Amino acid sequence: MSEINLNHHTGEGGDEMERALRAALRSGAGDSSPPPIVDAAAAAGLLDVAYARLDSPVGTLVLASTPLGLARLAYIDEGQEEAVMEDIATRLSPRMLSAPGRLDKPRRELDEYFTGRRRSFDLSLDLSLLSDFTRRVLRATAAIPYGEVATYKAVAGAAGSPRGFRAAGNALGSNPLPIVLPCHRVLHSGGGLGGYTGGLARKRTLLAIERPPMSD
Amino acid sequence: MRLPPFQNLLDAHDRDVHRFLIASVGPIDADDVYQETWLAALRAYPQLAGASNLKGWLFTIAHRKAIDHVRARARRATPVAEPADLSEGGMGGAGFNAVAAGADDELWTAVAALPDKQRTAVALRFIVDSAYAEIATVMEISEPAARRNVHEGLKRLREERTR
Numbered sequence: 001m002s003e004i005n006l007n008h009h010t011g012e013g014g015d016e017m018e019r020a021l022r023a024a025l026r027s028g029a030g031d032s033s034p035p036p037i038v039d040a041a042a043a044a045g046l047l048d049v050a051y052a053r054l055d056s057p058v059g060t061l062v063l064a065s066t067p068l069g070l071a072r073l074a075y076i077d078e079g080q081e082e083a084v085m086e087d088i089a090t091r092l093s094p095r096m097l098s099a100p101g102r103l104d105k106p107r108r109e110l111d112e113y114f115t116g117r118r119r120s121f122d123l124s125l126d127l128s129l130l131s132d133f134t135r136r137v138l139r140a141t142a143a144i145p146y147g148e149v150a151t152y153k154a155v156a157g158a159a160g161s162p163r164g165f166r167a168a169g170n171a172l173g174s175n176p177l178p179i180v181l182p183c184h185r186v187l188h189s190g191g192g193l194g195g196y197t198g199g200l201a202r203k204r205t206l207l208a209i210e211r212p213p214m215s216d
Numbered sequence: 217m218r219l220p221p222f223q224n225l226l227d228a229h230d231r232d233v234h235r236f237l238i239a240s241v242g243p244i245d246a247d248d249v250y251q252e253t254w255l256a257a258l259r260a261y262p263q264l265a266g267a268s269n270l271k272g273w274l275f276t277i278a279h280r281k282a283i284d285h286v287r288a289r290a291r292r293a294t295p296v297a298e299p300a301d302l303s304e305g306g307m308g309g310a311g312f313n314a315v316a317a318g319a320d321d322e323l324w325t326a327v328a329a330l331p332d333k334q335r336t337a338v339a340l341r342f343i344v345d346s347a348y349a350e351i352a353t354v355m356e357i358s359e360p361a362a363r364r365n366v367h368e369g370l371k372r373l374r375e376e377r378t379r
Contacts, residue, residue: 017374021342024323025235034234035247037226037254046258051223085221094219095258097226 038099048093051085052100054107057114057209058179058202063103064088064096069124070106072176075198091129091176110179116209119146121180130176136160137171144185147210151189173197179206219267222258229271232344233278239327239339240282241289249285253278275344275354279336286332326376327369333357334369341366 041047049071051064062084064072071092074084089096100107105123112118127135140158144150150158156168172183178197184206188194196203233253237246256277264273327338336355340346346354351362 017370017377018342020323021327021338021370021373024320025239025327025339025343027320032234032238032243034230034250037251037258040251040255041258044255044259046255049221051221085224086218089221090218094222094262096221096223098223 038097038102041095041097042099042102046095047097047099048095049088050097050099050102051088052098052103052107054110056110058198058205061110062088063106063110064092065103065106066092066126068126068128070103070177070180071126071129073106073178073180075178075202106180113179114209116212123180125177125180127176131171133159133161133164133167134171134174137168138175138177138181138183141172141175141183141186142181144182146182149185149187149207152186152194153189155186169195182206185210219261219264222261225257225261225270225274226254229274233274235343236275236278236339237282239324239335239343240279241285242328245285245289249278249281252285253281256281269353271344272346272350272353275340275346275350276356279354282336323373326373330369330372333365334372337362337365338369338373 038047038050042050047067049064049066051062053076054061054063058075060076060081062072062074062076062081063070064074072088074088076084085096106121109118109121109123113121127138130138136159137155140155141150143158144155152165152169152172153162155172156162156165159168159171161167172186173195175181175183175197178184184196184203186194193200193203234246234250237249237253240246241249253274257274260277264270327335330338333355337351340351340354344350348359348362348366351366352359355362355365357365
């Protein structure tokens with residue numbers, strides 16, 4: 001190699017060469033895109049958490065799954081994405097890669113739910129990190145049919161702790177899979193909305209999707 | 217211990233790791249070593265004691281994988297291969313000529329032809345923007361040695377250019 005078209009700069013010292021290097025090494029041969037690593041990571045058993053985003057009528061959602069199944073569905077509020085991701089990394093595992101293709105099934109089922117074409121979810125779920133009590137409460141919640149509602153007290157009773165409706169409320173508040181495990185169907189006995197992980201506006205939206213207002 | 221999602225690390229450094237490995241092992245083998253690097257990083261990630269200096273940690277892995285790869289390739293090479301090619305870093309060779317076209321690629325080829333340590337130091341300095349301390353960490357050498365390798369590499373590149 002004898003000719004580089006920088007020859008006319010010869011003698012101008014290191015800065016010129018350093019600038020040329022910076023420019024050249026970031027383009028040219030190095031400009032090809034790096035290959036994706038997610039499939040190799042999964043094949044090597046190193047993909048602990050695969051995640052994807054989903055736009056929905058209740059805002060942007062992040063879905064995260066482990067090899068056992070869907071483990072988290074999180075609402076993303078403005079500016080909260082990084083904090084939510086870090087929370088998922090801390091609770092599940094930091095070995096976490098964006099892998100939309102691995103979440104096609106839950107994304108499709110949620111899309112169908114939001115457009116009124118699906119009443120129940122057929123997904124494997126990973127609830128392994130939850131306490132027994134929380135799992136029982138969430139199972140009782142999952143038994144509330146589409147379009148219907150139940151009280152905190154009824155859910156606590158179904159979970160085997162009739163007096164534990166406050167604890168049941170807390171368990172619902174820590175539901176890692178809202179929508180899929182429909183804690184939005186649980187209301188106060190007086191008919192009040194109660195609380196909701198993602199805020200009451202989202203709870204209203206979900207209830208309205210399931211029970212459209214009568215047309216007459 | 218709170219570690220950010222691994223994807224953050226990938227997003228921040230995937231292109232630079234790839235470029236660094238193209239400079240280290242050539243464009244043909246870079247994809248394989250790139251994958252080995254990220255899988256090794258992913259394997260070790262949860263055991264990291266802290267999230268400081270993730271970049272230095274990552275490029276240390278990339279550098280080691282590149283060295284392993286070049287050594288394995290040397291072992292596979294037939295005995296008639298010129299031994300000077302291995303110690304003088306001539307790993308660029310055919311692989312680089314395959315992509316060399318413009319002036320930028322000629323510079324890539326010149327960098328690829330540098331002796332191993334100079335090539336690595338120059339690549340870290342100008343692809344990854346590493347400080348000398350970071351180059352020293354990644355290459356497991358002293359900081360003055362890191363500085364010297366960058367300097368010698370630049371000197372050789374300038375000589376090439378004026379030849």
